[in-house]
Amino acid sequence: MPTKKTRRALARRAQPSKRAARPASGEVVVSVKLGAAGSEPVLGAAYMMMDRAYALVEPGAAGALRVTLRPKGARGAAELAALKTSFEDELAAQRLRWAVARNNAPVREYVAENAIALAGEFAARAQAAPEPAAEQLTDDQRAEIERLIAEVETEISEMNREKKLPDPNGATRSWEAAQDAEKGRGAE
C-alpha cells in the first residue's frame, strides 16, 4: 500500500503542470492528446530523444501530456524546429510500434508457450549433475588425483624454495637485467 506521502505525491503529479504554457528560451514544448493509444507512445518518443535532448513529460491539459525538450547541442530556431519534427516522427513510430505490440501480445505469448512445450522433452533429459563427484570416482581415479596433487605440491614447494618464477624466455626480467645477462654470456 502506498503511504500517505506517496499518495499525495501521485495526486500532485496527476494535476496539470503549473509551468508556463510558453516554452522557455531554447526549449520546445509539444502537447500530445493521449486518446486510445495511452501514454506509452509519448513516453517512448521522449525516451528516444535522450541522445539529443533532455525531455520532461508532465500532465498537460485534460487528456494530454506536455513534453518539454531542451537540446543537448545548439539551441537556435532551426535546431529547435528540427527537434520538434524529430519528436513528431518518433511519436508516429511509437504509435505504430505500441499498436502492433498490443495487438500481438497474445500471439507472441502463444508461440513462446509452444516453444517451451517443444523444449519439454529436452529439458526433461537435462538432468542435474550428481553433486558429490568424488563419490563416483573409482579407486584408481582417486589414487591418480592424489598423485597429481602430491606432484603439484612438490613442484610449487620447489619453486618457492628456489624463489624461481617459471620464466623460460626471460620475459619477466627488466631490460637492463636482460642486457647484463647477455653481456655476461658474451664475455664467457
Add this chain to the structure above:
Amino acid sequence: MSRLTSLPSGTKTAPAGLGPFNFRDFGAWVLLTNDWGRWLMLDKPDFERFVAGKVTPEEPLFEELCDRGFVRDRMDFGDLATSYLKQTSFRLVRGPSLHMIVVTLRCNQKCQYCHSSVVDPSRTDTDMDLDTAKRTVDFIFRTPNEAICIEFQGGEPMLNWPVVKFVIEYAQAKAKAQKRRLLIALVNNFTLMTEERLDFLIEHGVSICTSLDGPADLHDRNRPFLGGGQAQEKVVSWVRRLMTMAKSDDLRKPYLPSALMTTTKFSLGRAREIVDLYRELGMEQIFLRPLSPIGYAKRVWSDIGYGPEDFLRFYAEGLDYVLELNKDGGDGIMERNALILLTKIVKGEDPGFMDLRWPAGAVLGCLAYNYDGRVFVSDEGRMVDHQGDPLFCVGTVDDPWTKVLDHPTARACAAASNLETQPMCAQCAYKPWCGAEPVFHYEMQRSIAGQMPTSPWCAIHMGIFDILMKRLREPAARAVFDRWLERDQCHWQENGPTPAGQPVTEVAP
C-alpha cells in the same frame, strides 16, 4: 532520427492486420524482424504499403510476409515456435557452461588497456593455491549443464603453471567419471610457453588462445613487457610454430591457435595491416573487437579510447578488406564478429556467444572464479571488484551451488538484461540477435540496466549489425558469408558431438 529510426509523421498505418514486428529504416529500404528471428528487407514503398495494410494476398510479397510471420492471420505457429526454440536454445539449458578461472593476477605484460586488473610478477600472494583450485573445479562440476568449458584467464595463467596443469588433469578426470563433455581453453600471452608445456597442452586437448593486436609496433605499444622488450615477436613465433605443427599433422588440426585482437586508438586506420598479419600467419579467423572501458582501461580512456563511430569505421574497413580477400573463393580468413552474428541472423541458430544474449550470460551462462575462490557473474564483474567495488561477487566456491545461482545480484543481472523490459531494445529490429551487458553499463552509466539511447555499447553493436545488414544485400558479400557459414565455425559447446571427458575442438569466444 533516433538510433532506433522513426517514421515520418503522417505515415498512414493500419496495424490491425500486422503480425508482431520491429523495423529499422535504412533509407531506401527497411528491415523487418520479429521475435522468432525471421527477417525481411523491404524496399521503402513496399514497407509503406505493408504498414498501411495495402499488400494484397495476390502479390508474391504477401506470401513472403506470411512465411516469415509478419501477417497476423496467416501464421504457422508450430513453425515459428521451432524457429524461436532453435535460436534461443540457450535459455532452456540449465546452468552456466562457461567457467573462467583466474589462477593468478600476476602478469609480465603491462597492457595499455588491461581491464583484467593484473599485478606485478612478484605478487605471488595473488596466485590460486592448490586447495582453492580443487574446490573451484568441484564447484564448477556442480553445474547442471552437461557441457562444461573451463577457460583460464589472467593475469598470465602460465605464471601459475602447476595449478593450470592440476586443474586440467583434475577436471578431465571428473568429466570422464561423470560422463560429461569438457572443453578447456587457455588464454595466454605465449611469452612463457615452452616445448614441454606445449606438449602437455596438446596431449590434453587444450585449446590455445592468445592476444595479437597487429604489427609489432602496434602490438608492443598496446601490450609492452614489464621492463621493455618485444612481445609481438614472441607471440608471432609461437603462432607460426603451432600453425606449422597443425598443418603437418592432421591430428593436431583441431588445436589451431586462435587470437584475440583489441582495438585501441592506435589501431584506428590500420585494419588492413592487422588483417594482413593474421592472414600471413594462416589464422582462420580474426576477431575485430572494440575496447571495453572497464577496470584499468576506464582510467586511461582519454589516452587509448575512442568513440563508437571511430570503431565502426575501423570495423567496416577491416570487414570489407576480409571480404575482398575472400572474393575469389577458397578457405580465406573469416571475421569472427560477423560469423557470430550471421550464425544468428542467417542460420537462425545460437552460436554460444556469452556477450550477446539475453538475459545476459552473467551467471546464467558463465561464471568467473577469482584466485581467492570468490565467484563473480563474469570476468568483467571480477575486474570491477579489483577496482574496489564487489557488486558483482555472487559467492565463493565453498557456497552451495544454489546460493550462487540464486544470489540477488544474479537475479538483478538477469532482470536488467532482459531486452523485453528495456524501453528501446524491446522495439529494436536487432532484438532477436542482440544482448545487454550489465557490467559494462554499470561501469559506463552507473546502472546495470543502462540507458540505451546514450549507450556506447548499443551504438557499437547496432552499428555492427547495420554494417552486416548492408553487406547482406550485396550478392558478392552474401556469397562469402554463405561460404563461411558452411564452414560452420561457431559451435563450441551445447551442440558439440564430443564424447564425455574428451576435449572438444573449438575455443570459447
